[in-house]
Amino acid sequence: MKNPIDVDLSNKVAVVTGAGGVLCSMFAKAIARCGAKVVLLDRTLEKAQKHAEEIVSDGYTAKAFQCNVLDKETLEQVRAKVNSELGTCDILINGAGGNKPLATTTNEYYFSGDFDKSDLVTFFNLDTKSVELVFNLNFIGTLIPTQVFAPDMLNKEDASIINISSMNAFTPLTKIPAYSGAKAAISNFTQWLAVHFSKTNIRVNAIAPGFFSTKQNASLLFNPDGTPTERTGKILNSTPMGRFGEPEELIGALLFLLYKPASSFVTGVVLPVDGGFSSYSGV
Ligand code: NAD
Numbered sequence: 001m002k003n004p005i006d007v008d009l010s011n012k013v014a015v016v017t018g019a020g021g022v023l024c025s026m027f028a029k030a031i032a033r034c035g036a037k038v039v040l041l042d043r044t045l046e047k048a049q050k051h052a053e054e055i056v057s058d059g060y061t062a063k064a065f066q067c068n069v070l071d072k073e074t075l076e077q078v079r080a081k082v083n084s085e086l087g088t089c090d091i092l093i094n095g096a097g098g099n100k101p102l103a104t105t106t107n108e109y110y111f112s113g114d115f116d117k118s119d120l121v122t123f124f125n126l127d128t129k130s131v132e133l134v135f136n137l138n139f140i141g142t143l144i145p146t147q148v149f150a151p152d153m154l155n156k157e158d159a160s161i162i163n164i165s166s167m168n169a170f171t172p173l174t175k176i177p178a179y180s181g182a183k184a185a186i187s188n189f190t191q192w193l194a195v196h197f198s199k200t201n202i203r204v205n206a207i208a209p210g211f212f213s214t215k216q217n218a219s220l221l222f223n224p225d226g227t228p229t230e231r232t233g234k235i236l237n238s239t240p241m242g243r244f245g246e247p248e249e250l251i252g253a254l255l256f257l258l259y260k261p262a263s264s265f266v267t268g269v270v271l272p273v274d275g276g277f278s279s280y281s282g283v
Pocket of ligand 1: 017018019020021022023024041042043044047067068069070094095096097098099137141164165166167208209210211212
């Protein structure tokens with residue numbers, strides 16, 4: 001695969017959390033193609049390892065490490081290894097994130113009769129532990145890796161942090177209040193950090209992906225006969241471009257934000273890549 005724009009990130013060390021997953025493994029590969037040495041971090045080492053091996057077999061530099069983004073001590077150990085094996089961190093992509101089924105309501109709307117239906121997950125019996133897990137994974141799981149790796153970046157000429165927000169941050173999607181709230185916190189935190197680090201040459205921005213069709217979510221988006229599910233129909237009707245994005249369409253936004261000659265005065269933005277979803281009121 002080729003990047004949509006040519007960007008030189010050689011001599012940079014880029015740390016990517018959640019790099020065993022769909023989007024961040026792709027980000028890691030795109031950054032490696034720009035010449036950066038890429039560190040792939042994931043809770044499941046084998047997933048990160050597999051992508052690191054692919055990067056290396058394409059002739060670029062990558063290393064994988066296991067870590068939980070909520071475990072500061074392990075992250076500190078990983079940082080020490082990265083520093084000694086590859087150098088100090090210039091780029092941090094905070095990609096680990098996601099939702100949990102128990103933090104998800106069964107239905108979009110609550111009706112008064114639902115109170116007695118014990119088979120439903122409603123607002124009233126949402127599992128608070130799961131809500132907390134979702135908040136922690138998405139928000140604290142961005143904050144801690146930043147606390148650990150940003151000290152490497154202080155007062156470099158060019159350093160950059162990218163957080164991953166979501167459409168939920170602009171307007172919450174039904175059913176997933178914890179994930180929506182956590183991603184809203186990520187957008188807000190991106191602005192806060194951008195201001196906080198503005199005197200240190202660290203730029204902090206976020207990407208807010210719209211809806212992407214991947215192998216992993218195909219069964220949620222489409223019925224076995226290939227027709228769209230009801231939720232897919234709603235997504236497509238709410239996306240002015242009338243289609244899902246291809247994950248690769250996120251790469252241009254990522255490289256623009258990372259490449260200082262293109263975005264040297266850009267910090268604190270949450271860039272939607274969404275076919276117009278976040279701009280459309282539905283009317
Ligand atoms: P994914 O589930 O494919 O990947 C997430 C990765 O994070 C997994 O490999 C998982 O093992 C890892 N992970 C989970 N918990 C971790 C932890 N505690 N410590 C370290 N690693 C951990 O998800 P994805 O679709 O690639 O999403 C990546 C990011 O983009 C997430 O923040 C997600 O919320 C966000 N996002 C995705 C979409 C989308 O359409 N896929 C849309 C908007 C936002």
